[in-house]
Structure formats: structure tokens, C-alpha cells
Amino acid sequence: MSASTSAFRSLSAAILKGFVRDRASVFFAVVFPLMFLVLFGGILGDQGQSRVEMIEIGDVAVFDSLPAGAEQAFMHTFEVSHTQDRAAAIAKVRKGDADVAVEMDGDRVVAHYTQTDRTKAAMTQGALASFVDASNLAASGQPPRYSLDVQQVEDDSLGAIQFATPGLLGWAVAMSASFGAAATLQGWRQSKLLRRLQLAPVSTRTVVGARVAVTVTIALVQMAIFVGLGSAAFGLRLTGAWPAAVPLLVVGTLCFMAVGLLAGAVARTTEGAVNMANFCVLPMSFLSGSFFPLDFMPHWLQVLSEMLPLRHLNDGMLDVMVRGEPASAVLLPMAILAGFTLVLTLLAARLFRWETV
Numbered sequence: 001m002s003a004s005t006s007a008f009r010s011l012s013a014a015i016l017k018g019f020v021r022d023r024a025s026v027f028f029a030v031v032f033p034l035m036f037l038v039l040f041g042g043i044l045g046d047q048g049q050s051r052v053e054m055i056e057i058g059d060v061a062v063f064d065s066l067p068a069g070a071e072q073a074f075m076h077t078f079e080v081s082h083t084q085d086r087a088a089a090i091a092k093v094r095k096g097d098a099d100v101a102v103e104m105d106g107d108r109v110v111a112h113y114t115q116t117d118r119t120k121a122a123m124t125q126g127a128l129a130s131f132v133d134a135s136n137l138a139a140s141g142q143p144p145r146y147s148l149d150v151q152q153v154e155d156d157s158l159g160a161i162q163f164a165t166p167g168l169l170g171w172a173v174a175m176s177a178s179f180g181a182a183a184t185l186q187g188w189r190q191s192k193l194l195r196r197l198q199l200a201p202v203s204t205r206t207v208v209g210a211r212v213a214v215t216v217t218i219a220l221v222q223m224a225i226f227v228g229l230g231s232a233a234f235g236l237r238l239t240g241a242w243p244a245a246v247p248l249l250v251v252g253t254l255c256f257m258a259v260g261l262l263a264g265a266v267a268r269t270t271e272g273a274v275n276m277a278n279f280c281v282l283p284m285s286f287l288s289g290s291f292f293p294l295d296f297m298p299h300w301l302q303v304l305s306e307m308l309p310l311r312h313l314n315d316g317m318l319d320v321m322v323r324g325e326p327a328s329a330v331l332l333p334m335a336i337l338a339g340f341t342l343v344l345t346l347l348a349a350r351l352f353r354w355e356t357v
Helices: 003-021 023-045 061-065 068-077 086-095 118-140 160-190 193-199 204-234 242-266 270-287 299-305 309-321 327-351
Strands: 052-057 078-083 100-105 108-113
Touching: 003 023, 003 204, 023 160, 023 204, 052 086, 052 118, 061 118, 068 078, 068 118, 086 100, 086 108, 100 118, 108 118, 160 193, 160 204, 160 242, 160 270, 160 309, 204 242, 242 270, 242 309, 242 327, 270 299, 270 309, 309 327
Parallel strands: 052 078, 052 100
Antiparallel strands: 100 108
């Protein structure tokens, strides 16, 4: 075994031991992200289709003449209660105790709804319109000319946890890699360890390589824990090309190490470096689909998110872990992340100072 290899192993072991002994680092790198996985997994795993709470004011005859199939769908969609008190029913809707109050005014069906939940309000109005149309068709005595057959494009086994796991994993890796690099660089500079390492019989390449190896190892451990817990506890199922997410995760880890290096190069204290890295990663996680889908964001924010490295890490892992894309789907995200890594590393090297100013 060469001296450089022995030094690399010793340094890697020392850095890893330091990480394991630092309870705060372990908490924020492993435990804290897992809390989000458990939270999201518990919420999404027990997410049934909630019924719309409807109050019928008086006799609403239109819903009594639904065809058999439509009647079953109506009962599945609405949870119906009855009252004769119109004012009380509307007051309940206004307070959010019910979603809609329905009454008949001659041949008109009048629906009183609330805009508190705009998505549910739109769904409620659409469902009511379709059931009124079904009643009109049944009253005409004419058979329906067209029918609708809906088919899900994903496998039936897919659940919401499949789509949440890659994003949460990307955020966890981005957080631990950037925080670790920022704190390490600034901490070593403040303690004058960087200067002492210049005099040590170890090359700079060996020191940097050991730090990178430990960070990548932590990221792979995070991936193993996320996938293992998601599969065992929440029914996570991966597609055939999911191993391609491993090299993508490695490149993503290097990218966010570069983010941390830039923060460590600019900041004057360890706390400032970590806060600066957090300032970069936390907004990026919200804009990159780590916590919720990007479809609900305005178009300009979706365009902005394309300029963020975490967006490409999340999308690449989502493609091969969930969407069934081939392994080649990670090549473009890897190239983009490698470009970010190169630019940010060069910028950090340009701004780096050996001494704290």
C-alpha cells in the first residue's frame, strides 16, 4: 500500500469519525430529512379521496332521478346531509363546516359554495354540473351517445410516496453536502488547520479527496436509508433503471459541495458559512419540487427553477426511480450538474483566502 493511499484512508476515517461523533451533523444530515420522509409518507400513504360535504336544503329532486351508475358515483363523491333551514346551511358553508349547500328553485339547481379552497370549489362545481347533466339526459329518455374511459399511464402500484421520495432525497443530499463543505472549509481556516496541512507530508489532493469521499459516502448512506425506509414502511416501488440514480446522486453531491465551498470561501465565520449555504439550498428546495409539485407554480417560477441545480437532480432521480425512463435519462442532468460544479468550484477558488479577513 502506497503512502498516499494510506494517508487517504486515514484522513477519510478521521473525517468520518468526526462526522459520526458530531450529533448535530448526524441529526441534520440523516435524522432531520427522515422526519420529513416519515411525515410525508404518513400523510400521503393514508391519503384517501375525501368526499365533498353537501347540505341539501329541502327536497332536491334532481339528484333523486340519477341513473344507477351516476347515483353510485354521486354517493361516492358527496357526503350528504339534509336541512330545512336555508340560512343555517349557508352559514355552515361560509364558516367552512360544509363545502356546498344545494337547493331547488323551480327547475334551477342553486349551489352555494365557498372559495376558501378554490381547487375543491372548482371540483365541486364541475361534479354538480355533470350530475345535473346526467339527470337531464335520464329525463330525456335518450341513451348516451358517448362514454368516457379513463386510464392511468403509470403502474397501478404507484403512490404519492413514489413521487415525494426523490425530491426529499435530493433536498437531504443538497443540505448535508453544502453544509458539510461550508462548515469544514471555514472551520479549518479559522483553526489554522489549512495552513498546517500545507506543511504536512500529505498532498492537498489527498485531503480534498478524503473530504469528497466521506461526503459521497454519506450521500449514498442517505439514499440507502431513504429507499429502505420508503420501501419497508410506505410501499415505495422503484423502476428497473433506478440504479442509474446512484451516479447522478454522486454528481449532485459534488455540485452541492461546490455550493458549500463557495459559501465557505466568502463567509468569515463557520456560522455565517452554514447560514449562507442554507440561504442557497432552502429556497432552492421549494423551487425545485422537493416538497410539492412544480405544476402549481406560476410559469415564470417554473422557468426560474430550470436554472437551479437541485431541479435537475430531482427530475433526473424522478425519471429513473419512478417514471420508468431508461438509464440514459440521467445523462443530461449529470452534464448540467457537472457544469454547475465546475463553475462554482472555480468561483470558490477565485474568492478563497487562506486567512479570515
